[in-house]
Amino acid sequence: MNKNQFAKWMAQKQVTIPALLLENYTVLGLNEQELIALLHIQSFLDQGERFVTPMQLSERMTLSHEDCTKLLSKLIRSQMLSLEKNSDESGMFYETYSLEPLWLRLIECLEAENQRTNENQSIELEGKLYKQVEQEFGRPLSPIEGETLSMWIDQDKHQPELIFAALKEAVISGKLNFRYIDRILFEWKKNGIRTPEQARTHSEKFRNHTQTRKPAKEVVQTNSVPGFNWLEQ
Incomplete structure (x- = not known):
């Protein structure tokens, strides 16, 4: 693979990281480890891998299979990630991860921050x-x-x-x-x-x-x- 081919391959492998998430993940109560896990999950979803196993996540992070299992459970409990049930055309059920709760929480935090800013401006x-x-x-x-x-x-x-x-x-x-x-x-x-x-x-x-x-x-x-x-x- 020459340099031009490698550059094109890298462009296809990129994951878009919302600037608002980078600027406000601590406001959501996330630490860096949890943020990276969510970005890896987003990468899997972009590649069409709807159900990310703890083993797959462990292969990308410096965490054991057990730690990744706990991390996924924590993200679901804290409403940063959801595990949803779906069915295909044949009626077969399957589970998929969704980052929609993360984006909803981010919007809520930004709205609350804007409200606090407006209230402070009104007082001033x-x-x-x-x-x-x-x-x-x-x-x-x-x-x-x-x-x-x-x-x-x-x-x-x-x-x-x-x-x-x-x-x-x-x-x-x-x-x-x-x-x-x-x-x-x-x-x-x-x-x-x-x-x-x-x-x-x-x-x-x-x-x-x-x-x-x-x-x-x-x-x-x-x-x-x-x-x-x-x-x-």
């Missing part, structure tokens, strides 16, 4: 928003105001960015109080406003509408307070 954003609101009010928030702020996020599911946009809207309107901010958020939610950009467009539309309905003289007199009175809606 809430703390930042709390400081921004206190800065605009020029004083510490009362317990009731702090509870209201948390309810906007936890119960009403308003994004912190949208709450801050409502705060700025209240500042522009010259009505800096929580009742007014709550009314703004209520109107935005009722009208399907979900982002600060949508809120800005919505507010500008109402300002332009109210100003065009007023006499020119009145517009000049009230031009210094361009806010829209959400409490009157």
Whole structure:
């Protein structure tokens, strides 16, 4: 076998290892020995060998037949591997290994990690928003105001960015109080406003509408307070 033939043969013998598995196998509670065993099983499956015996696994690893038997049992108990029963066209039953439980566990771990990351980001954003609101009010928030702020996020599911946009809207309107901010958020939610950009467009539309309905003289007199009175809606 020349070098080119050997290179082609090696390419056919390669096993694809998901990067997510390499990066997160310890999160799944796997050690290196268990990871290598699973990769060998994947290799057998790719080659069409659906039932991997402890002896076959032992021939590829530095483990005895008995140790490989225990290792396979452990992987099944820990739901990293499953042994499934199937039947062929003639009705003959046979057993096959499946790595589907491993991939499902990996997905669950990644989803849990993403959820923890999102929760930490939400806590960080809430703390930042709390400081921004206190800065605009020029004083510490009362317990009731702090509870209201948390309810906007936890119960009403308003994004912190949208709450801050409502705060700025209240500042522009010259009505800096929580009742007014709550009314703004209520109107935005009722009208399907979900982002600060949508809120800005919505507010500008109402300002332009109210100003065009007023006499020119009145517009000049009230031009210094361009806010829209959400409490009157």
